[in-house]
Amino acid sequence: MSGTGARRWLPYLLLLPGGLWLFVFFVVPMLTLASTSLQEGSLQSGYVLTWRIANYTEAVTAFREQFLRSFGYAGIATLLALVIGYPLAYVIAFRAGRWRNVLLLLVIAPFFTSFLIRTLAWKIILSDTGWVVGALKTVGVLPDNGRLLATSAAVVAGITYNFLPFMILPLYASLERIDPRYVEAAQDLYANAFTAFWRVTWPLSLPGVVAGTLLTFIPAAGDFVNVRFLGTPSQSMIGTVIDSRFLVVLDYPTAAALSFLLMLAILVLVVAYVRRAGTEELV
Amino acid sequence: MNVAGDGIRVIDEPSPGDRLHLVDLTKRFGDVVAVDHLDLVVEPGSFVAFLGPSGCGKTTTLRMIGGLEQPTSGRVWLGDTDITDLKPYRRPVNTVFQNYALFPHLDIDANVAFGLRRTGVKGAELRRRVDEMLELVQLPGYGRRRVPELSGGQQQRVALARALVNHPKMLLLDEPLGALDLKLRRQMQIELKRIQTDVRITFVHVTHDQEEAMTMADTIAVMNSGRIEQLGGPVELYERPATEFVANFLGQSNLLKGTVTGTDGDRRTVSVGDRRIVVPADRVPAGGDGVLVGVRPEKITIEHAGGPDRGDGGAVAGGNVLEGTLVDVSFTGVSTQYLVALPWNAEVMVFAQNLQVDERLQPGAPVRLLWAPEHTFALCPGTAAAPRDDAAAPDPPVAVTPGRIADVVRDG
Numbered sequence: 230m231s232g233t234g235a236r237r238w239l240p241y242l243l244l245l246p247g248g249l250w251l252f253v254f255f256v257v258p259m260l261t262l263a264s265t266s267l268q269e270g271s272l273q274s275g276y277v278l279t280w281r282i283a284n285y286t287e288a289v290t291a292f293r294e295q296f297l298r299s300f301g302y303a304g305i306a307t308l309l310a311l312v313i314g315y316p317l318a319y320v321i322a323f324r325a326g327r328w329r330n331v332l333l334l335l336v337i338a339p340f341f342t343s344f345l346i347r348t349l350a351w352k353i354i355l356s357d358t359g360w361v362v363g364a365l366k367t368v369g370v371l372p373d374n375g376r377l378l379a380t381s382a383a384v385v386a387g388i389t390y391n392f393l394p395f396m397i398l399p400l401y402a403s404l405e406r407i408d409p410r411y412v413e414a415a416q417d418l419y420a421n422a423f424t425a426f427w428r429v430t431w432p433l434s435l436p437g438v439v440a441g442t443l444l445t446f447i448p449a450a451g452d453f454v455n456v457r458f459l460g461t462p463s464q465s466m467i468g469t470v471i472d473s474r475f476l477v478v479l480d481y482p483t484a485a486a487l488s489f490l491l492m493l494a495i496l497v498l499v500v501a502y503v504r505r506a507g508t509e510e511l512v
Numbered sequence: 513m514n515v516a517g518d519g520i521r522v523i524d525e526p527s528p529g530d531r532l533h534l535v536d537l538t539k540r541f542g543d544v545v546a547v548d549h550l551d552l553v554v555e556p557g558s559f560v561a562f563l564g565p566s567g568c569g570k571t572t573t574l575r576m577i578g579g580l581e582q583p584t585s586g587r588v589w590l591g592d593t594d595i596t597d598l599k600p601y602r603r604p605v606n607t608v609f610q611n612y613a614l615f616p617h618l619d620i621d622a623n624v625a626f627g628l629r630r631t632g633v634k635g636a637e638l639r640r641r642v643d644e645m646l647e648l649v650q651l652p653g654y655g656r657r658r659v660p661e662l663s664g665g666q667q668q669r670v671a672l673a674r675a676l677v678n679h680p681k682m683l684l685l686d687e688p689l690g691a692l693d694l695k696l697r698r699q700m701q702i703e704l705k706r707i708q709t710d711v712r713i714t715f716v717h718v719t720h721d722q723e724e725a726m727t728m729a730d731t732i733a734v735m736n737s738g739r740i741e742q743l744g745g746p747v748e749l750y751e752r753p754a755t756e757f758v759a760n761f762l763g764q765s766n767l768l769k770g771t772v773t774g775t776d777g778d779r780r781t782v783s784v785g786d787r788r789i790v791v792p793a794d795r796v797p798a799g800g801d802g803v804l805v806g807v808r809p810e811k812i813t814i815e816h817a818g819g820p821d822r823g824d825g826g827a828v829a830g831g832n833v834l835e836g837t838l839v840d841v842s843f844t845g846v847s848t849q850y851l852v853a854l855p856w857n858a859e860v861m862v863f864a865q866n867l868q869v870d871e872r873l874q875p876g877a878p879v880r881l882l883w884a885p886e887h888t889f890a891l892c893p894g895t896a897a898a899p900r901d902d903a904a905a906p907d908p909p910v911a912v913t914p915g916r917i918a919d920v921v922r923d924g
Binding site: 408410411413414415416417418419420421424425428429432433435 | 578579580599600601605606607609611613614615616617626627630631674675678
């Protein structure tokens with residue numbers, strides 16, 4: 230019976246490396262973080278676990294504005310990424326022919342350079358002396374003393390750019406799976422091109438829309454890099470605060486509490502969104 | 513509106529204004545000619561099958577009728593309207609797609625109602641027509657189900673309902689039964705024929721299955737390499753194939769090389785090997801003397817050559833006789849198949865019903881093959897099309913128009 234015994238244990242054995250990894254590098258740090266978020270004290274006297282729930286309420290009161298701004302920026306960036314990404318993914322999936330792979334490669338090409346470099350590049354592109362600002366001033370969109378850098382627009386644009394591939398790829402994957410015969414069937418059943426898209430292609434691509442918006446929104450809400458390079462403290466997002474609480478102010482309990490609050494907020498938003506999108510079987 | 517046998521309303525009386533007319537239709541994909549100067553008239557209310565092997569252009573022709581493919585040249589007329597340049601959603605034609613293409617995100621009701629909603633039907637009228645149609649395809653009460661919950665046969669019926677509910681002038685069926693197993697396919701063939709008889713809409717059916725085409729269609733267009741090889745009713749095509757391709761694609765044929773040697777009243781004599789075979793004159797193509805003489809395997813009677821000789825080397829008592837050696841015998845249940853080698857390097861297949869089996873019919877035995885001249889046909893060897901010298905009019909309801917296929921089928 231050793232054969233069946235080994236067979237019974239095999240799945241657990243296969244789970245072991247991943248499980249261990251997650252335990253050591255996810256579960257343990259999460260517990261540490263949870264404990265930190267309930268501590269009290271100062272860097273000099275050391276932090277002690279006192280189950281101080283007030284860390285959370287104080288964090289919410291103090292950084293309410295940053296929370297709201299984070300979700301606002303992330304929401305706008307996600308929407309922009311959807312508006313930019315959907316037509317692109319559609320063309321790659323249905324019209325690109327032999328150019329499909331080239332276009333897909335171009336979509337992921339930014340990943341060949343680091344996130345930081347790309348954001349720094351945007352800093353140069355949007356700089357006060359850069360050609361974008363110059364051109365916008367020439368056509369009169371920007372006033373003479375106007376600037377792009379250090380504005381909300383720059384931060385949202387940076388976030389949109391950085392997470393666009395996370396929107397396009399799931400959209401492409403789900404559009405590409407749609408059998409063109411569904412569209413033909415819709416046209417055969419008196420739907421013009423727009424109706425065929427709205428009644429057939431769009432609903433069938435919803436799993437991709439949900440996946441893409443989640444993959445964009447979640448990291449965007451916690452982002453702090455774009456604000457640092459493209460914004461100012463007055464655009465600071467919750468990620469910025471957590472970053473500085475941990476690494477600059479060294480106020481670990483507040484930073485930990487903020488981290489948990491961010492996670493919770495994202496979780497609540499995602500659950501509400503997925504329910505509303507009616508695609509619970511897909512996520 | 514009439515009421516059909518089981519209480520389902522007949523959708524529309526066929527009107528002569530709904531005649532489909534394909535004029536010199538051609539479709540090229542790059543260098544490949546998928547449909548080659550095709551002409552065809554389909555009368556309203558008929559059931560036509562495009563039959564042919566894959567790549568013969570049958571599906572492309574159907575898609576051009578539906579508007580899903582644009583012809584390279586030629587026109588598509590529906591009644592007095594040239595619909596060649598109309599978008600698919602502007603054509604009063606609906607399609608049952610291969611593998612059905614039912615919308616997976618909609619339930620059965622919404623699938624069936626899709627076309628009606630687009631044309632502005634709503635409320636009680638929509639409800640009534642959807643229910644009526646689900647009843648016609650024998651799926652009442654299935655409206656709230658989702659597509660994957662249905663079996664292949666049920667999905668097939670939904671696809672049919674989704675198309676027919678719009679009261680199209682023509683229903684296009686693209687290999688609609690291809691995904692079903694044999695038993696279900698047989699059942700659906702009868703079912704489709706019943707529905708067509710009920711609703712009296714023109715059905716244009718694409719298939720590579722000759723049995724399916726023969727069971728359902730009143731007219732079959734046998735297609736090969738983008739052209740119609742022969743057009744006619746199932747019996748006509750089977751009994752009098754005009755080309756080698758048709759003779760072999762519809763059932764099996766024994767084709768023997770021969771030369772037309774003489775005429776005897778309304779009969780022609782063809783010498784095959786050292787024998788003479790009699791063929792009705794109207795079944796012999798005009799033109800060259802070199803022909804292929806054909807006879808279907810089940811029309812031949814096989815007997816042991818040791819019995820009383822009925823032949824004198826030709827046509828005595830009006831029958832055709834050949835002698836040969838039995839090469840192979842295989843029992844298939846319904847019939848027994850005999851393969852007979854003729855003295856001049858030719859073989860003949862015989863299907864015999866298992867009524868009285870002669871024990872002497874074993875491989876190696878000398879045998880005699882007999883069949884009636886009426887069961888014999890002749891065609892020009894190797895040609896795609898052979899004009900016949902009879903002048904009978906083509907079978908209604910499908911007419912052949914002057915043009916390319918006129919010489920494919922006959923010159924009358």
